[in-house]
Amino acid sequence: MPKDHLLTFEFLSLCFITFAAVCNVSVFFNFHLYLQGIGFSGKEAGFIIGLYSLSAMALYVTASQYIHLGNALKCMTTGILLVVGCGVAYLFANQFRELVLVRIVNGIGMFLVMASCMVMLVAIIPQKKSGLAFSLYSVALLLPYSIMPAVSEVVLPLIARPTTMYLLTACLLLPAVFLARSLRTRVRNRLLAQEKKREGIFCKDSERKNLLRKPVIAILLVNGIYFIIFSALFYLFEGFAVAKGMKNPGYFFTTQMGVMIVIRLLGGRIFDKFSKVALVAIALSITGAGFVLLRVMPDQTWLLPIAVLFGLGMGLCVPPLNSLMYLNTSPQFRGYNANMMMLVLHIGSFTGSFFGSWIIASGGYNQFLVVAAVLAVGAAGFFLAVNPAPEISMGLRK
Numbered sequence: 001m002p003k004d005h006l007l008t009f010e011f012l013s014l015c016f017i018t019f020a021a022v023c024n025v026s027v028f029f030n031f032h033l034y035l036q037g038i039g040f041s042g043k044e045a046g047f048i049i050g051l052y053s054l055s056a057m058a059l060y061v062t063a064s065q066y067i068h069l070g071n072a073l074k075c076m077t078t079g080i081l082l083v084v085g086c087g088v089a090y091l092f093a094n095q096f097r098e099l100v101l102v103r104i105v106n107g108i109g110m111f112l113v114m115a116s117c118m119v120m121l122v123a124i125i126p127q128k129k130s131g132l133a134f135s136l137y138s139v140a141l142l143l144p145y146s147i148m149p150a151v152s153e154v155v156l157p158l159i160a161r162p163t164t165m166y167l168l169t170a171c172l173l174l175p176a177v178f179l180a181r182s183l184r185t186r187v188r189n190r191l192l193a194q195e196k197k198r199e200g201i202f203c204k205d206s207e208r209k210n211l212l213r214k215p216v217i218a219i220l221l222v223n224g225i226y227f228i229i230f231s232a233l234f235y236l237f238e239g240f241a242v243a244k245g246m247k248n249p250g251y252f253f254t255t256q257m258g259v260m261i262v263i264r265l266l267g268g269r270i271f272d273k274f275s276k277v278a279l280v281a282i283a284l285s286i287t288g289a290g291f292v293l294l295r296v297m298p299d300q301t302w303l304l305p306i307a308v309l310f311g312l313g314m315g316l317c318v319p320p321l322n323s324l325m326y327l328n329t330s331p332q333f334r335g336y337n338a339n340m341m342m343l344v345l346h347i348g349s350f351t352g353s354f355f356g357s358w359i360i361a362s363g364g365y366n367q368f369l370v371v372a373a374v375l376a377v378g379a380a381g382f383f384l385a386v387n388p389a390p391e392i393s394m395g396l397r398k
Contacts, residue, residue, distance in 0.1 A: 005126070006125065006126060006129050006132065006133055006136070008124065009183075010120070010124050010183065011121075011124060011125070011133070011136075011137075013179055013182070013183050014117050014120055014121055014137070014140075014183075015136070015137060015139070015140040016140070016176070016179065017076070017080075017113065017117060017176045017179060017180065018113075018114070018117050018137070018140040018141060019140040019141075019143055019144060020172045020173045020175075020176050021079075021080075021083065021110060021113045021114060021117075021173060021176070022140070022141055022143075022144040022145075023144040023147070023148055023169050023172055024083050024087065024106075024110070024166075024169055024170055024172075024173065025052075025110065025144070026144040026145045026147075026148040026149070026234075027144075027148045027152065027165060027166055027169040028049070028166070028235075029145075029148065029149050029152070029234060029235065029238065029250070029253065030152065030156075030162060030238055031045075031049055031162075031235070032045050032046065032049060032235055032236065032238070032239060032353075032357070033238060033239060033242075034162045034163075035048055035049070035099075038094055040096070042357050042360070042361050043357055043358060043361060044096070045357065046353050046354045046356070046357030046358070047354060048096075048099050048100065048103055049103075049235060049353045049354075050349070050350040050351075050353045050354040051100060051103035051104055051107065051350075052103045052104075052106050052107040052110070052349075053107065053231075053346040053347070053349040053350035053353075054104075054107065054346075054350050055103070055104040055105075055106075055107030055108055055111075056107040056108070056110055056111040056114075056342075056346040057343060057346040057347055057350065059107075059108060059111040059115075060111065060115065060339055060340070060342055060343035060346060061343060063111075063115075064115060064336060064339040064340070064343070065336060067112075067115050067116055067119055067335075067339070068119060068335070069119060069120065069123055069335075072116040072117075072119045072120050073116065073120075073180055073183060075112045075115070075116045076112060076113055076116035076117065076180050077177055077180050077181075078109075078112055079108075079109045079110065079111065079112025079113035079114075079116065080109070080113055080173050080174075080176055080177050080180070081109075081177070082105055082106075082108060082109030082112065083106060083109035083110060083113065083170060083173055084170045084171065084173050084174060085105070085109075086102050086105055086106040086109060086170065087166055087167045087168075087169065087170020087171065088167060088170070089102045089105075090102060090163040090166045090167065091161075091163050091164070091166075091167055107346075114342055115339050115342060118335065118338040118339055118341075118342060119335040119338070119339070121133075121137060121338070122326065122334040122335050122338045123334075123335065129272065132271065132272055134271070134318075134319045134322040134323050134326070135264040135265075135271050135319040136264065136265070138264055138318050138319055138322075139261050139264050139265060141318075142257050142260050142261050142264070143257070143261060145234065145253055145257045146253065146254050146256075146257030146258050146260075146261060147254075147257075148169070149249075149250035149251075149253040149254060150250050150251060150253075150254040152165060152250060153248060153250040153251070155168075210329070210330070210333045210336070210337065211337075211340065213328070214386065214388065215324070215328045215386075215388035215389075215390075216325070216328060216329070216337065216340075216388075218382070218383065218386040218388045219321055219324050219325050219328070219341075219388055220325075220340060220341065220344050221344075221379075221382075222280065222284075222321065222379050222382065222383050223318075223321050223325075223341055223344050223345065223348070224344035224345075224347050224348045224351075225284075225348065225375055225376070225378075225379040226284070226287075226314075226317055226318065226321070226348065226379070227344065227345045227346075227347075227348025227349055227352065228348040228351045228352040228375065229287065229291070229352065229372045229375055229376055230314060230348070230349075230352065231348060231349040231350075231351075231352035231353055231356075232352035232353060232355075232356035232368070232372060233310070233352075233372070234253065235352070235353045235356070236353070236356050236357065236360060236365075236368070237249060237252065237253070238250075239360070239365075240294075240365045240368075243365060244300075244365075246300050246303065247300070251304070252303055252304070252307045253307075255304050255307035255308060255311065256307040256308070256310045256311040256314070257311065258311065259307070259308050259310075259311025259312055259315055260311045260314055260315030261315075262311075262315075263311070263312065263315035263316060264315060264319060271319045271320050271323055272323070275389075276320035276321075276323055276324050276389075277320075277324070277383060277384065277387050277388065277389055278384075279316055279317075279320045280316075280317055280320050280321055280324075280380075280383050281380040281381075281383050281384045282316065282380075283312075283313045283314065283315075283316035283317035283320075283380075284313065284317060284376045284377065284379050284380035284383070285313070285376070285377060285380045286309060286312055286313030286316070287310060287313035287314055287317070287376045288313075288372075288373045288374075288375075288376035288377040288380070289309065289313075289373075290306055290309045290310040290313060291369045291370075291372045291373035291376065292369070292373050293306045293309065294306055294369050295366055295369040295370060295373070313376075321341075322338070322341060324388060324389075324390065325337055325338070325341055326338070327390035328388065328390050356368055359371055
């Protein structure tokens with residue numbers, strides 16, 4: 001097999017495990033309404049939703065450096081079992097304290113799964129195909145957001161409570177336990193060999209210097225803003241649709257995510273050929289325009305065209321951001337910085353759902369759409385001004 005071959009068993013296995021794990025995030029797209037339906041206020045519901053990301057955030061800050069190639073597969077398996085256990089627990093948790101505990105454990109489980117996948121991913125992808133690799137990997141991250149809302153529209157009328165859907169989705173992760181064991185057999189020796197070559201380089205002082213570089217800070221900040229507006233749209237859109245009297249809001253996400261997936265499948269090589277900074281700025285500007293159009297649209301016939309626009313903007317944004325981080329990072333820090341990208345993803349997810357709920361509660365959905373548009377366009381201008389083009393050529397200079 002060629003040295004720079006991308007579609008290996010290891011890469012495809014990580015994509016599948018990631019897909020199954022993220023299904024257990026995207027299935028909660030109606031969680032805000034469910035929590036309100038069992039007696040929680042909108043603000044309380046936003047806080048409970050955000051606890052998943054908050055607990056994962058804490059672990060990305062404190063524990064990321066302890067997940068390495070030698071223990072990643074064991075951490076992944078533990079995380080899978082925790083997420084499945086939470087799927088069962090949602091059937092019985094309906095009090096505030098119970099739901100707080102389940103969401104925290106859910107966040108811990110997802111941290112172990114996703115952080116382990118990312119450490120392994122950056123160790124196996126070819127340097128010259130980083131843009132394509134992150135583009136294809138992001139398809140595994142996106143597919144659940146396209147599939148689960150539409151599947152839920154079909155399944156929810158057939159079951160008594162949404163929590164049954166959460167349990168069924170958790171069961172999708174069980175085959176991943178066996179796949180992880182197979183992955184251990186095939187790659188453990190090779191990955192440990194890579195780890196030994198890098199041990200002794202990583203230390204707290206160099207870790208801080210790595211994170212305080214201007215390109216790294218800029219990429220992390222814009223990545224966080226992207227996920228603030230992404231998660232706010234995802235978790236709060238159904239309430240917006242209900243307020244506007246729209247039908248079948250789940251199909252908005254199916255359309256949006258479908259466009260994002262097509263862009264990343266068919267246009268993956270674009271991310272290695274064109275300016276990654278320009279692609280990010282264009283993507284955020286298009287996303288901002290989508291929020292403006294949601295604010296002014298006269299009727300529901302505009303909804304799916306606007307979903308296409310969101311798909312175009314959000315589909316172009318993440319792969320070049322991840323590729324820029326990869327290219328701006330020395331090899332010994334790539335796993336750590338990749339998990340810092342996951343950290344700000346969770347910060348954005350918590351901030352988007354929590355503060356988005358507060359904005360809607362205080363000023364309504366129209367105010368929320370204006371704030372989201374300003375964030376997106378402001379981030380585009382900031383990224384162009386900072387221009388974090390790779391300062392480490394192909395990540396080889398330390």
